[in-house]
Amino acid sequence: MTLFRWGDPADAVTLPSGVRDLLSTALGVTGPRPVTGPELPAPAPLPDFPGLDVSAGARLRHATGMSTVDLLTSRSGAVPDAPDGVARPASHDEVLEVLRIAADHRVAVVPHGGRTSVVGGLRALRDGYAGVVALDLSRLVRLVRLDRTSRTATFEAGVTGPRAEQMLAEAGFTLGHFPQSFQYATLGGFAATRSSGQASAGYGRFDQMVVALRAATGAGTLELGRAPQSAAGPDLRQLLLGSEGAFGVITELTLRIRPAREVRYAGWAFPSFDAGMRAVRALAQDGPLPAVLRLSDEAETAVNAATGASADAGGGCLAIVGHLGDADPADRLTEYGGEPLGEEPGKVWEAGRFRAPYLRDALLDAGALAETLETATFWDRLPQTYTAVRDALLGALGDAGTPPIVMCHISHVYETGASLYFTVVAAQAEDPVAQWRAAKTSAGAAIVASGATITHHHGIGRDHRPWYAQEIGPVGAAVLHAVKRALDPAGILNPGILLP
């Protein structure tokens, strides 16, 4: 990735003039805002970590995650969270060594995978520490074992999504895990944040793929997973999954793999978001469940159609359905009022599935504010949660004088509920970071009040901690702090991240 922008510069998006016109006429975007080159703070001296690099280039490359707040902050020239250096251990034992040295010298350790966090997962606290070191896992990139009989693959944690798929494809297998961060994020990052991919209906969430793991902690090595499932006490794997580097560093994962199969995409139109919601619920509860199942609300459908990003749905809502060829959900979708739009909308969606972060950069360049947030809850609360979060975003940004476009889709379904993913675009205010934080605060309060979870697949990081505290309550927080003390007695692992 280039500094403070998403992905490969060759894939950068140029906004069509129609979009630029829309930004200025509908949202009042007045044009590009000044960008200041980043100024690194003076580094604290670090002890001799394995593979240590204290160059300005290395520090800048590890300076920030990929939330809109991260990007806006760095565009203003500030990189307050840049580490003092980058350690690149080459093995599990070297990761343990980093943790030992850091504990001895009271250096905060921030594990780095693909740095695609959108919740401040790399913004560790610096106060009270002698320095901050980025623990970069990019040298742990081996496929350790492929077990065709059990259909598992054991990888080191620094392997990226595309590299894992490439190594598996050579043997005819796939993970089937394609989150929007796929091109850059790592398997360790997927695990540490409970990632969920675009084909989660068919392939499950990443946490459901993990059958065993190895983690380096401040108390030593933790190895978990002797069977697909077990009744030997609590499932401790599920305590490391989602631990966001605060309990330990996941160094190796054994993952369920499947034979690679082609996905057949199609677009469907529904007269309303409610009607589409009933249809996707029917597939989730009574099948046949496709591998990919997405439903945009009226606003998202209209905006995507107007900007040429996807098919028109006649004023209704567009669904993208991708199945593996075994059971076609077409009859069920028709039964629930869907109109087939053919393969084209699906192909268009697939071609652009990793494009949204590039589009965000272009929108930020143009002077717009663009960000996403997401939640999940049970089906009976879903319509009310949708309305409450939408109203909160419209209200907060409207009150700030920057009325936004708020779009939403369902992209992860379960028998008992589903996720809601919101995208917001507005004109940047004078202080766009404060502008977004106010909107986010309002949306977070609406999510909690609706009884929904503060995040379905983005994680907690630094940004979600206040609502997370409400979600798990003081007893849940006490459990997390107890585990933290046991696994990170020196308190050096990702301070300020996850724990309420």
Add this chain to the structure above:
Amino acid sequence: MTLFRWGDPADAVTLPSGVRDLLSTALGVTGPRPVTGPELPAPAPLPDFPGLDVSAGARLRHATGMSTVDLLTSRSGAVPDAPDGVARPASHDEVLEVLRIAADHRVAVVPHGGRTSVVGGLRALRDGYAGVVALDLSRLVRLVRLDRTSRTATFEAGVTGPRAEQMLAEAGFTLGHFPQSFQYATLGGFAATRSSGQASAGYGRFDQMVVALRAATGAGTLELGRAPQSAAGPDLRQLLLGSEGAFGVITELTLRIRPAREVRYAGWAFPSFDAGMRAVRALAQDGPLPAVLRLSDEAETAVNAATGASADAGGGCLAIVGHLGDADPADRLTEYGGEPLGEEPGKVWEAGRFRAPYLRDALLDAGALAETLETATFWDRLPQTYTAVRDALLGALGDAGTPPIVMCHISHVYETGASLYFTVVAAQAEDPVAQWRAAKTSAGAAIVASGATITHHHGIGRDHRPWYAQEIGPVGAAVLHAVKRALDPAGILNPGILLP
């Protein structure tokens, strides 16, 4: 249940004379052993718990679980683990009150559901406590809420399997959870022990049905689960599931439910356990996956056929396959060398599915030792684990002069692995408890050495702790102890259970 026997006396099994002959000729069983009426130890005085009953009858009814060691011990007249009294709280708040009073008076609290533990889950340590109280959840029996939209049901934790199914059936739903303990065990017990039912292939394990839970702990109330799945930190639900009353008392569960459907059973013959294993693996990995999928080894098939308990498989292995009518696995089973045996073997299995514990009582009455143990691992290790555990049991009991019949089946399958369930019958030695403990120790060592889990669905209790310590290692044990200190600071919850 009657005292120290399984279930309803009306369902007691009488051994056919052929079985009695087999026991004496093949195993050297010499006849019934003396049974001594139980002698309750003098009770310690207890503080004023909600719903306290200190009668001898109540103490005896809560004196023991249902492992063979439990039954043998109580048949010898010893009930060393009988509580000093039984508290029957009527609400979550009264459960909290029991925990507060117990902490104040240093009384050990043993949560009781259906008392069907086969791993010493009710044998709490008494040393260092002023007394032991059984916390009986039999008054927490409400269906709190049925949500047809989300397909969830919220139950209090003391509801038994049949009662839950009955309440759901009135609305056309089912949990689909039918472990062998089904008739007596409670939902709270299923959750606290990570139970897995006979239809786990179709309906999942019990832990996969739990979308939300409420627990009373020594630190207060814990409420978890705002969505089917979430990326809000570690999945803390999975820390309470399998906690066996050592972290808190689960008082309420919200469970995924499904429309009730008829299961169509059939029997299949395979030429060998290996051939059958390949077939069930093919169904688990490539489908169609039936709801019930069981495969007996040659020994279990032969013994069941000889005793009229199930169909003959021509010297091979019997599989029982129950599907829900949507996708018949017959073609796949044929492809993998299976021979269809028609519906009858499936109907026979279904009719006798909860009968094994009654049969065990009859075998114990006749002077035989009968017990089961189980494990799970990944497919590639399964054949070797099977051989190692079988050899360990044959060796240990043979060395003791009581050569056993050792039978095995696979009854829970996953894409990446499966369970192995062993049944052992031998003549009782002079000290049958010591005899079984030696065999169990040998089998446990074989399981651990094979890299398998010490239990797929029985739990840890008191009996599995030594191997559990090896399975999760010192770092895993440190995590459990940290959670224990956070949730049970007085250390009164199920002392001696679960924690290594």
